[in-house]
Amino acid sequence: MSNPSANPSSNSPAGHNRGPGGRGPGGRGPGGNRRDGRRGGRDNAPTQDEGPELFEKVVFINRCAKVVKGGRRFSFSALVVVGDGKGQVGVSLGKANEVPEAIRKGNEGARKRMTKVQIKNDTIPHEAFGVSDGGKVLIRPATPGTGLIAGGGVRAVLEAAGVHNVLTKSLGSNNHQAVVNATFDALKQLRNRETIKALRAPVATSEA
Known part of the structure; x- marks a missing residue:
């Protein structure tokens, strides 16, 4: 005959209501310490976009040292390229005493200086040659599937502008x-057929 005191929970009313997790039906069972699904859904809810998604690229970060009485004082400059991938691109140089602040300034300046450039079917409408200081960059249109044949700052500017098939050459x-500004100068020279017709129309009318 079994001793009733050996298993006190078998005779107590509360023992019949305990589940596998040691709590009643209203308590926590297995995995009961997890968050409510509704709360998790609220935390993972997608946020609304505040604006168009922009391509941001830090091309180069330069460190400058100034010698003072107590030692050397460092400052930084960040060359940033920003574009929407649909024909708008901007370039700026941000300067500050800390790297994150320099990048932030460069980003804001590039967004303010964004310029519309002409793109035709993921490439450029014609050949262009850009010059800025000692930088010289040649860009040529390419057939679909060629890819972005460029590197360094030239590639960053073309990617931000949304060009996917192009041939480039840095000559300076x-x-x-200098290379980034030369590439930006070459993109600003691009004109599509409609723009060229509009520029030539008044000349043809006056000669007639």
């Missing part, structure tokens, strides 16, 4: 800022 200085 290797300075990052």
Whole structure:
């Protein structure tokens, strides 16, 4: 004959209501310490986009040292490229005493200086040659499937503008800022057929 005191929970009313987790039906069972699904859904809810998604690229970060009485004082400059991938691109140089602040300033400046450039079917409408200081960059249109044949600052600017098939050649200085500005200058020279017709129309009318 079994001793009733050996298993006190078998005779107590509360023992019949305990589940596998040691709590009643209203308590926590297995995995009861997890958050409510409704709360998790609220935390993971997608946020609304505040604006169009922009391509941001830090091309180069330069460190400058100033010698003072107590030692050396460092400052930083960040060359940033920003674009929407649909024909708008901007370039700026941000300067500050800390790297994150320099990048932030460069990002804001590039967003303010965004310029619309002409793109035709993921490539450029014609050949262009850009010059800035010692930087010289040649860009040529390419057939679909060629890809973005560029590197360094040239590639960053073209990716931000949304060009996917192009041939490039850097012929001048290797300075990052000069190359980026030369590429930006070449993109600003691009014109599509409609723009060229509009520019030539008044000349043809006056001669007639």
